[in-house]
Amino acid sequence: MATPKVPEMTGSPGSSEEPELPPAAGLPDTPERSGAAGGSAAKRGARQRRVTITDVGTAAGVSAATVSRVLNGTARVDPELARRVHSAVAALGYRPNAAAQGLARGEAGAIGVLVPDLSNPYFPDVLKSVSAVARRHGRRVMVMESDEDAASEYELAEDLMRCCDGVLLCSPRMDRTALVDLALRGHPVVLVNRIVPGLSIPSVSADFYGGMTLVCGHLTQLGHRRVAYLSGPEASWANAERIRAFEAAAAFGIDVTVIPCGHTARHGYDAADAVRERGVSAVVAYNDLVAFGAMAALEESGLRIPDDLSVIGCDDISVDDLPSSRRLTTASMARDELGRQAAQRLESLMAADGDTEPRSLPMELRVRLTSAPPAVSPG
Incomplete structure:
Protein backbone atom coordinates (compact mmCIF):
# COMPACT_ATOMS: atom_id res chain seq x y z
CA MET A 1 0.00 0.00 0.00
CA ALA A 2 1.44 3.37 -1.07
CA THR A 3 2.27 5.92 1.59
CA PRO A 4 -0.02 9.00 1.37
CA LYS A 5 1.82 12.02 0.05
CA VAL A 6 2.01 14.98 2.46
CA PRO A 7 0.67 18.17 0.83
CA GLU A 8 3.23 20.87 0.21
CA MET A 9 3.08 23.76 2.68
CA THR A 10 2.13 27.04 1.05
CA GLY A 11 1.78 29.37 4.04
CA SER A 12 4.58 31.46 5.48
CA PRO A 13 6.18 30.24 8.74
CA GLY A 14 4.24 32.75 10.82
CA SER A 15 0.96 32.41 8.98
CA SER A 16 -2.17 31.13 10.65
CA GLU A 17 -3.30 29.73 7.28
CA GLU A 18 -1.64 26.42 7.93
CA PRO A 19 -2.54 23.65 5.44
CA GLU A 20 -3.75 20.56 7.23
CA LEU A 21 -2.78 17.01 6.59
CA PRO A 22 -5.56 14.56 5.96
CA PRO A 23 -7.19 13.89 9.35
CA ALA A 24 -5.64 10.86 10.94
CA ALA A 25 -7.93 7.89 11.28
CA GLY A 26 -6.83 7.52 14.87
CA LEU A 27 -3.85 7.80 17.16
CA PRO A 28 -1.13 5.15 16.76
CA ASP A 29 -1.68 2.03 18.80
CA THR A 30 0.09 1.87 22.13
CA PRO A 31 0.20 -0.97 24.64
CA GLU A 32 -2.33 0.96 26.73
CA ARG A 33 -4.88 1.10 23.88
CA SER A 34 -4.23 -2.35 22.41
CA GLY A 35 -4.75 -4.05 25.77
CA ALA A 36 -3.26 -7.31 26.85
CA ALA A 37 -3.32 -8.65 23.28
CA GLY A 38 -0.30 -6.50 22.52
CA GLY A 39 1.70 -8.59 24.95
CA SER A 40 5.16 -7.96 26.29
CA ALA A 41 6.62 -7.71 22.78
CA ALA A 42 4.49 -4.63 22.05
CA LYS A 43 5.58 -3.09 25.34
CA ARG A 44 9.23 -3.69 24.56
CA GLY A 45 8.75 -2.13 21.15
CA ALA A 46 7.06 0.91 22.67
CA ARG A 47 9.99 1.35 25.05
CA GLN A 48 12.56 1.00 22.28
CA ARG A 49 10.91 3.48 19.86
CA ARG A 50 10.62 7.02 21.15
CA VAL A 51 7.62 9.07 20.04
CA THR A 52 8.78 11.72 17.57
CA ILE A 53 7.46 15.09 16.48
CA THR A 54 6.43 13.45 13.20
CA ASP A 55 4.27 10.97 15.12
CA VAL A 56 2.55 13.88 16.85
CA GLY A 57 1.95 15.62 13.52
CA THR A 58 0.49 12.48 11.97
CA ALA A 59 -1.83 11.93 14.93
CA ALA A 60 -2.98 15.57 14.93
CA GLY A 61 -3.32 15.78 11.14
CA VAL A 62 -0.80 18.62 10.80
CA SER A 63 2.78 18.99 9.67
CA ALA A 64 5.79 18.48 11.93
CA ALA A 65 6.59 22.18 11.38
CA THR A 66 3.22 23.12 12.85
CA VAL A 67 3.85 20.91 15.87
CA SER A 68 7.19 22.64 16.37
CA ARG A 69 5.64 26.09 16.20
CA VAL A 70 2.90 25.14 18.66
CA LEU A 71 5.32 23.67 21.21
CA ASN A 72 7.95 26.38 20.88
CA GLY A 73 5.52 29.27 20.74
CA THR A 74 7.57 30.84 17.95
CA ALA A 75 4.62 31.79 15.69
CA ARG A 76 0.85 32.24 15.69
CA VAL A 77 -1.03 29.04 14.96
CA ASP A 78 -4.75 28.51 14.44
CA PRO A 79 -6.27 27.66 17.87
CA GLU A 80 -7.97 24.53 16.55
CA LEU A 81 -4.69 23.20 15.13
CA ALA A 82 -2.94 24.02 18.43
CA ARG A 83 -5.65 22.14 20.34
CA ARG A 84 -5.19 19.07 18.16
CA VAL A 85 -1.42 19.19 18.64
CA HIS A 86 -1.69 19.38 22.42
CA SER A 87 -4.23 16.54 22.45
CA ALA A 88 -1.87 14.36 20.41
CA VAL A 89 1.07 15.25 22.66
CA ALA A 90 -0.90 14.19 25.73
CA ALA A 91 -2.22 10.99 24.14
CA LEU A 92 1.15 9.85 22.83
CA GLY A 93 3.14 10.92 25.90
CA TYR A 94 5.47 12.96 23.71
CA ARG A 95 8.33 14.68 25.54
CA PRO A 96 9.79 17.66 23.65
CA ASN A 97 13.55 18.04 23.50
CA ALA A 98 14.32 20.87 25.90
CA ALA A 99 17.58 21.78 24.15
CA ALA A 100 15.89 21.96 20.75
CA GLN A 101 13.10 24.13 22.13
CA GLY A 102 15.63 26.48 23.68
CA LEU A 103 17.53 26.82 20.42
CA ALA A 104 14.28 27.64 18.61
CA ARG A 105 13.79 30.51 21.08
CA GLY A 106 17.42 31.57 20.87
CA GLU A 107 18.11 30.15 24.34
CA ALA A 108 20.24 27.35 25.75
CA GLY A 109 17.45 26.18 28.05
CA ASP A 207 23.77 37.37 57.00
CA PHE A 208 26.97 35.82 58.31
CA TYR A 209 27.87 38.96 60.25
CA GLY A 210 24.54 38.83 62.05
CA GLY A 211 24.87 35.10 62.64
CA MET A 212 28.26 35.41 64.27
CA THR A 213 27.03 38.35 66.33
CA LEU A 214 24.40 35.97 67.76
CA VAL A 215 27.17 33.48 68.55
CA CYS A 216 29.19 36.14 70.38
CA GLY A 217 26.16 37.20 72.39
CA HIS A 218 25.51 33.57 73.37
CA LEU A 219 29.10 33.06 74.51
CA THR A 220 29.01 36.28 76.50
CA GLN A 221 25.85 35.23 78.31
CA LEU A 222 27.50 31.91 79.18
CA GLY A 223 30.48 33.76 80.67
CA HIS A 224 33.19 33.08 78.04
CA ARG A 225 35.87 35.71 77.50
CA ARG A 226 38.71 33.97 75.64
CA VAL A 227 37.58 32.39 72.36
CA ALA A 228 39.35 30.88 69.36
CA TYR A 229 38.02 31.12 65.80
CA LEU A 230 39.05 28.41 63.31
CA SER A 231 39.23 30.54 60.18
CA GLY A 232 38.02 29.35 56.75
CA PRO A 233 39.43 29.90 53.22
CA GLU A 234 41.29 33.18 52.97
CA ALA A 235 39.43 34.22 49.80
CA SER A 236 35.99 33.52 51.29
CA TRP A 237 33.76 36.59 51.70
CA ALA A 238 31.68 34.68 54.25
CA ASN A 239 34.82 34.05 56.31
CA ALA A 240 35.66 37.75 56.22
CA GLU A 241 32.15 38.55 57.46
CA ARG A 242 32.61 36.18 60.38
CA ILE A 243 35.92 37.78 61.31
CA ARG A 244 34.34 41.25 61.05
CA ALA A 245 31.75 40.15 63.59
CA PHE A 246 34.41 38.81 65.95
CA GLU A 247 36.33 42.08 65.74
CA ALA A 248 33.19 43.89 66.83
CA ALA A 249 32.76 41.38 69.66
CA ALA A 250 35.21 43.37 71.77
CA ALA A 251 32.11 45.32 72.77
CA PHE A 252 30.87 42.10 74.40
CA GLY A 253 34.13 41.78 76.32
CA ILE A 254 35.27 38.79 74.21
CA ASP A 255 38.87 38.38 73.13
CA VAL A 256 38.87 36.29 69.90
CA THR A 257 42.04 34.66 68.57
CA VAL A 258 41.89 33.81 64.86
CA ILE A 259 43.56 30.50 64.00
CA PRO A 260 44.13 29.75 60.27
CA CYS A 261 42.36 26.51 59.50
CA GLY A 262 40.31 25.64 56.38
CA HIS A 263 36.92 24.30 55.38
CA THR A 264 36.98 20.50 55.92
CA ALA A 265 36.69 18.16 58.91
CA ARG A 266 40.33 17.21 58.39
CA HIS A 267 41.35 20.85 58.67
CA GLY A 268 39.43 21.13 61.95
CA TYR A 269 41.01 17.93 63.28
CA ASP A 270 44.52 19.20 62.48
CA ALA A 271 43.85 22.56 64.17
CA ALA A 272 42.96 21.01 67.56
CA ASP A 273 46.52 21.33 68.92
CA ALA A 274 46.53 25.07 68.18
CA VAL A 275 43.23 25.42 70.04
CA ARG A 276 44.60 23.70 73.15
CA GLU A 277 47.72 25.87 73.09
CA ARG A 278 45.64 29.06 73.23
CA GLY A 279 44.05 28.20 76.58
CA VAL A 280 40.61 29.34 75.44
CA SER A 281 37.29 28.27 76.96
CA ALA A 282 35.37 28.17 73.66
CA VAL A 283 36.07 27.66 69.95
CA VAL A 284 33.97 28.78 67.01
CA ALA A 285 34.52 26.98 63.70
CA TYR A 286 34.21 28.37 60.16
CA ASN A 287 31.61 25.72 59.41
CA ASP A 288 30.13 22.59 60.96
CA LEU A 289 32.54 20.28 59.12
CA VAL A 290 35.50 22.05 60.74
CA ALA A 291 33.73 21.84 64.09
CA PHE A 292 33.17 18.07 63.72
CA GLY A 293 36.85 17.49 63.01
CA ALA A 294 38.00 19.71 65.87
CA MET A 295 35.61 18.03 68.32
CA ALA A 296 36.87 14.57 67.36
CA ALA A 297 40.49 15.54 67.99
CA LEU A 298 39.77 17.46 71.18
CA GLU A 299 37.80 14.59 72.68
CA GLU A 300 40.51 12.12 71.68
CA SER A 301 42.94 14.25 73.71
CA GLY A 302 40.77 13.80 76.81
CA LEU A 303 38.85 17.08 76.77
CA ARG A 304 35.14 16.94 77.53
CA ILE A 305 32.77 19.00 75.38
CA PRO A 306 31.19 21.22 76.62
CA ASP A 307 32.41 20.70 80.20
CA ASP A 308 36.03 21.64 79.42
CA LEU A 309 35.56 23.47 76.13
CA SER A 310 32.53 24.80 74.24
CA VAL A 311 32.41 24.31 70.46
CA ILE A 312 30.13 26.18 68.05
CA GLY A 313 29.81 25.67 64.29
CA CYS A 314 28.09 27.40 61.40
CA ASP A 315 25.66 26.21 58.66
CA ASP A 316 23.63 23.65 60.68
CA ILE A 317 24.72 20.63 58.62
CA SER A 318 23.44 17.20 59.64
CA VAL A 319 25.73 14.27 58.85
CA ASP A 320 23.99 10.93 59.46
CA ASP A 321 27.07 8.95 60.45
CA LEU A 322 28.35 11.62 62.84
CA PRO A 323 26.41 11.71 66.15
CA SER A 324 28.20 14.98 66.91
CA SER A 325 26.22 16.67 64.14
CA ARG A 326 23.04 16.25 66.14
CA ARG A 327 24.41 17.87 69.30
CA LEU A 328 26.41 20.77 67.84
CA THR A 329 25.44 24.33 68.70
CA THR A 330 25.52 26.18 65.40
CA ALA A 331 24.48 29.29 63.47
CA SER A 332 21.76 28.16 61.09
CA MET A 333 20.15 29.43 57.91
CA ALA A 334 17.57 28.11 55.46
Missing part, protein backbone atom coordinates in the same frame (compact mmCIF):
# COMPACT_ATOMS: atom_id res chain seq x y z
CA ALA A 110 19.85 25.85 30.97
CA ILE A 111 21.34 27.76 33.89
CA GLY A 112 24.85 27.22 35.20
CA VAL A 113 25.94 26.99 38.82
CA LEU A 114 29.55 27.27 39.98
CA VAL A 115 30.37 26.06 43.51
CA PRO A 116 33.70 25.83 45.36
CA ASP A 117 33.24 22.38 46.92
CA LEU A 118 30.57 19.77 46.10
CA SER A 119 31.74 17.53 48.96
CA ASN A 120 30.41 20.10 51.43
CA PRO A 121 26.75 19.19 52.19
CA TYR A 122 25.96 22.91 52.25
CA PHE A 123 26.02 23.23 48.46
CA PRO A 124 23.93 20.19 47.42
CA ASP A 125 21.18 21.52 49.70
CA VAL A 126 21.27 24.86 47.85
CA LEU A 127 21.39 23.11 44.47
CA LYS A 128 18.21 21.12 45.20
CA SER A 129 16.21 24.33 45.48
CA VAL A 130 17.91 25.86 42.45
CA SER A 131 17.03 22.79 40.41
CA ALA A 132 13.38 22.89 41.52
CA VAL A 133 13.02 26.51 40.35
CA ALA A 134 14.79 25.73 37.07
CA ARG A 135 12.47 22.81 36.34
CA ARG A 136 9.41 24.99 36.84
CA HIS A 137 10.80 27.30 34.15
CA GLY A 138 11.63 24.45 31.79
CA ARG A 139 15.39 24.73 32.26
CA ARG A 140 18.14 22.28 33.03
CA VAL A 141 20.95 22.91 35.52
CA MET A 142 24.66 22.56 34.73
CA VAL A 143 26.97 22.43 37.77
CA MET A 144 30.72 23.02 37.88
CA GLU A 145 33.09 22.87 40.87
CA SER A 146 36.24 24.95 41.35
CA ASP A 147 37.61 22.74 44.16
CA GLU A 148 38.34 25.90 46.20
CA ASP A 149 40.69 27.12 43.44
CA ALA A 150 40.03 30.84 43.02
CA ALA A 151 42.34 30.99 39.99
CA SER A 152 40.14 28.59 38.01
CA GLU A 153 36.78 30.24 38.76
CA TYR A 154 36.97 32.90 36.06
CA GLU A 155 37.53 30.38 33.28
CA LEU A 156 34.83 28.07 34.63
CA ALA A 157 32.37 30.97 34.80
CA GLU A 158 33.18 31.82 31.17
CA ASP A 159 32.49 28.22 30.16
CA LEU A 160 29.09 28.35 31.85
CA MET A 161 28.26 31.66 30.17
CA ARG A 162 28.92 30.14 26.75
CA CYS A 163 26.39 27.34 27.21
CA CYS A 164 23.86 28.67 29.73
CA ASP A 165 21.26 31.44 29.71
CA GLY A 166 22.26 32.59 33.19
CA VAL A 167 24.82 31.76 35.87
CA LEU A 168 24.78 31.49 39.66
CA LEU A 169 28.17 31.98 41.29
CA CYS A 170 27.95 30.34 44.72
CA SER A 171 30.46 31.62 47.29
CA PRO A 172 32.87 32.76 44.54
CA ARG A 173 36.49 33.18 45.64
CA MET A 174 37.68 35.20 42.62
CA ASP A 175 38.80 38.78 43.24
CA ARG A 176 36.76 41.90 42.55
CA THR A 177 38.55 42.62 39.26
CA ALA A 178 37.49 39.27 37.81
CA LEU A 179 33.89 39.82 38.94
CA VAL A 180 33.84 43.28 37.38
CA ASP A 181 35.02 41.81 34.08
CA LEU A 182 32.26 39.17 34.18
CA ALA A 183 29.68 41.86 34.93
CA LEU A 184 30.76 43.80 31.84
CA ARG A 185 29.84 40.81 29.64
CA GLY A 186 26.17 41.68 30.05
CA HIS A 187 25.32 38.04 30.76
CA PRO A 188 22.76 37.35 33.53
CA VAL A 189 24.75 36.53 36.68
CA VAL A 190 23.70 36.33 40.33
CA LEU A 191 26.10 36.03 43.26
CA VAL A 192 25.26 33.71 46.15
CA ASN A 193 26.95 34.40 49.51
CA ARG A 194 29.06 37.23 48.13
CA ILE A 195 28.37 40.95 48.23
CA VAL A 196 30.61 43.34 46.30
CA PRO A 197 29.75 47.00 47.06
CA GLY A 198 29.43 49.11 43.92
CA LEU A 199 29.20 46.13 41.58
CA SER A 200 26.05 45.87 39.47
CA ILE A 201 25.57 42.12 39.96
CA PRO A 202 22.56 41.03 42.02
CA SER A 203 23.34 38.94 45.10
CA VAL A 204 21.52 36.79 47.64
CA SER A 205 23.48 35.98 50.79
CA ALA A 206 23.18 34.75 54.32
CA ARG A 335 19.73 26.84 52.60
CA ASP A 336 16.68 25.82 50.60
CA GLU A 337 15.39 29.40 50.78
CA LEU A 338 18.81 30.72 49.76
CA GLY A 339 18.80 28.52 46.66
CA ARG A 340 15.17 29.34 45.84
CA GLN A 341 15.63 33.10 46.06
CA ALA A 342 18.88 33.02 44.10
CA ALA A 343 17.34 30.98 41.27
CA GLN A 344 14.22 33.14 41.15
CA ARG A 345 16.33 36.25 41.02
CA LEU A 346 18.30 34.81 38.12
CA GLU A 347 15.05 34.00 36.29
CA SER A 348 13.92 37.62 36.76
CA LEU A 349 17.27 38.87 35.51
CA MET A 350 17.05 36.67 32.39
CA ALA A 351 13.61 38.16 31.76
CA ALA A 352 15.11 41.66 32.03
CA ASP A 353 13.03 42.26 35.12
CA GLY A 354 15.51 42.27 38.00
CA ASP A 355 17.16 44.80 40.29
CA THR A 356 20.73 44.76 41.55
CA GLU A 357 20.14 45.48 45.24
CA PRO A 358 21.77 42.83 47.47
CA ARG A 359 19.44 40.67 49.52
CA SER A 360 20.39 39.21 52.88
CA LEU A 361 18.76 36.25 54.63
CA PRO A 362 18.83 36.14 58.44
CA MET A 363 20.56 33.43 60.44
CA GLU A 364 19.43 31.83 63.70
CA LEU A 365 21.38 30.33 66.59
CA ARG A 366 20.61 26.67 67.30
CA VAL A 367 21.67 26.11 70.93
CA ARG A 368 22.23 22.40 71.52
CA LEU A 369 24.67 20.38 73.64
CA THR A 370 28.17 21.65 72.80
CA SER A 371 28.02 25.07 74.46
CA ALA A 372 27.95 25.66 78.21
CA PRO A 373 29.44 28.04 80.81
CA PRO A 374 33.24 27.84 81.10
CA ALA A 375 34.68 25.38 83.61
CA VAL A 376 36.32 28.26 85.51
CA SER A 377 34.60 31.61 85.55
CA PRO A 378 36.85 34.50 84.49
CA GLY A 379 38.24 36.50 87.36
